[in-house]
Amino acid sequence: YYVSKGNSLISVILGLEWSQACDVDIAIRINGLPNNYTFDYKTTCSRNQSTVCTINIEQVAAFNWIYIEVAKESGCTSSVYSLLDVRMTDCSTMMSNQNGSCIRSYPTRRIMFNYYYDFLYVPLYLERPNFTPTSSSSAITMNKNNSIYAVEFIVDERNIGGTLNLDFDVRAMSSVSVKTNVSVYICLSKHYPQTMYNCEQNYLINIPKNSLTVRSIPYPEIALWYLTIQHVCNDSEIICSNSSLSVVFQITSSQCTSQQCGKYGLCRIMTSQQNVFSTCVCIAGYRGYACTDSSKASVAKSFNAVLFLTLSNLMFIPAIILALSRRLFIEALFYFFNMFFSTFYHACDQDIYKYCIFKYDGLQLTDFIGSYASFVITLITMATIPRTIKVFLFILGLLTCVAINARDRFDTVQFICLVSISFAFTVSTWIIVSVMRRRLHPTRKRLLLVIPGFLLAFAGVILFAFVETDSNYWYIHSIWHILMASSIMFFLPQKQLYKKENVELRTMTSLNAKNQNSISSLINAPDLTNIVNNQSQAQSVFVLAPPVLDSASVSSSITDTSKTSTDDLIKRR
Structure with missing residues (x-):
């Protein structure tokens, strides 16, 4: 059954004729097929009670489908004849009653701001007595005569990825005694308004007089929602007749939470399988939707992490000094570039203790380029080719690193391909020289010196690829820095001056x-x-x-x- 008009009371009437005593179940679900476990309304019709069963759906919003299932009890083999009748009554023609059979609701106007999921719902009073709209909130006066008030607001695909925030401020009038037992019950429901008597437990809020209450509902479902406010007084008739309350409420939609994830969280807009949603990214071990769970928090760990990740880059200093002593000035410049920007990138990449010399994205890009280039430059330096050709390949390798990082700096496949090509080129130069000279090149002594460097680099790659996780990142990645920087000292070739002096010495001996x-x-x-x-x-x-x-x-x-x-x-x- 399709509901074409909202604020309607719908009655489902089922007339039955039995040939044998069997029970018949009627299950109703809004916008979904009902079954034995999932339903909104359900009743059992027995032959001993009546031949007519009725289910009243208190109030349904417009543009909804109502699915009705009629089923015999298991084991019943006799025939059951039924007649189904669905009747709709407009609630605007009926008076609201205490039991909530029909509650008149008022529409709202949704105001959108400049950010994702940032909305404000402003009720339209429409002849509602004792209603005062303001710029961002609404105030109503409730008493025994005006005891129920309901508003409706739409939640669609534009704000299902955010958080629905409800703010209430209940104040007693000056004429209300301090001892008066008066309060307000709030019921939040979908498709139709509900009162305190049949409201779902998780959506029922009790607010005493002179108190503030804030509730947040993350990722609300797409539906027409209803907020029902009900005045309740549990004192005598005389006292309750003069127990007026002023209720100020506000309905908003925002990213993450109204507090924006607090001190130890960052609100981010995420995309997953074409679904856009906001979420809090917690830091320093805090957890929870709003990053308020401190059961596994570790603020001191953040300070240790920034020290490890930054100071571990100082292991590049011995490699820089060795490169300078061997007159490898270009290599030393690249290693210094890598050390400098890696240090400040990790200093900016922290949660609590952070220091950024410029934008985070720029620091990340320079760190990745420096790391990629250090690998390529070191491998080219080990090749047996003239220095002029090496300088040309240095520039070519640097430009390649810039290009692939501009494409996708997190693509490990392109990094592996670049390093593999550089390594294959270096090994090919060794093979060519060995064939031309008809002896092993590099020498066995040189190869024995290079082997520890390969072992250190291999250990670093294993830790980086298979051991590093989010929880141990701060010390595993620091060890990666130390291993890779230490391996450079075994890869750098001997100073060219030494080779020249050895050649001269051999020549003089021959003379x-x-x-x-x-x-x-x-x-x-x-x-x-x-x-x-x-x-x-x-x-x-x-x-x-x-x-x-x-x-x-x-x-x-x-x-x-x-x-x-x-x-x-x-x-x-």
């Missing part, structure tokens, strides 16, 4: 050996022509040597040595 061979051949030479030839050979061998030395000084020293040897030989003859 001395060749000079000794020349002198020995001169002793057994038959004439001076062989001496000159040996001298020219020694000079030609030296000229082809690879070390970068002063060729003029070396040539003169060899010539002087050769002349001295020749003079000694002539004197002996």
